Amino acid sequence: MSAEIPKSQQVTTTPVPTRPEQVELSDEKKASLCAQCDEYKNWMITYSPSVKFMFDQIKNSGGYVSPTKINCEICKDPKLGGFHPDLGIQLCANYIPDKWVLNDTLSHELIHWYDNVRFKVDWMDLKHHACSEIRAASLSGECAIMTEFWKNSGIMRVAKGHQVCVKRRAALSVVGHPKCKDMDHAKDIVDEVFRSCFNDTRPFEMIYR
Structure with missing residues (x-):
């Protein structure tokens, strides 16, 4: 990796679906x-x-x-x-x-x-980070419930609903990167690498959930 990663913080974060009340x-x-x-x-x-x-x-x-x-x-x-x-x-x-x-x-x-x-990710590179977040959101199953919601509500096609969920989840993770300026910046980075990273389903043959 091209830059040292601080051990005081996680490199990636998986956001909660809704902002919970802290107690x-x-x-x-x-x-x-x-x-x-x-x-x-x-x-x-x-x-x-x-x-x-x-x-x-x-x-x-x-x-x-x-x-x-x-x-x-x-x-x-x-x-x-x-x-x-x-x-x-x-x-x-x-x-x-x-x-x-x-x-x-x-x-x-x-x-x-x-x-x-597998890919020797440079976690300090925003595009590398965004790519892994896209893949993780898409392949882990965390967008399955959201996809089901969109399918049942008739707002959009199932595949499109999955992609919208993946983009949103990935941007919420990328915005926490130290080099990310704000949410608009996070969304731009995610959009830039989305197609190639979303279509890369390794190590799965396809998106199962």
Whole structure:
């Protein structure tokens, strides 16, 4: 990578679907949330087809996902998780409501991990970052519910609804990049690389969800 990545922060962040109300948590509540998150995480590592698939694909690409580098934490900022190539995956126990959201979040971060191993991503390059965010939002399953909403409401075609969701989610992640000026800048970067990155479904054969 061409620039050193600060270890004090996650390189990528997975945004929450809606802005939640931030509340002060007791130490007991924090411990309970982290314990529940760990239970969900361990279940997904053992049983989730998408998570197990990504573990295998990262290994096949020359990487290794250590379970000790997938950590449930209490996050200050509203987000579902994050990825750092040195520190691993962060899962935000206080913002992940159930194990299915954790499954999509973990799958999302594992796609970043795969990209980091397979494509040698320069995370300080906005276009590289945006490309990985597009792929993670599209392939992780996190836009499946939104696509279903658009299909049922008749607002637009299913495929188009998926793309709109992916663009929105990717921009919400890119706007947190230190080189990104604002949301308009994030949207412009996402639009610039969208077609090629969205069409790259590796390591999947296609978008399954």
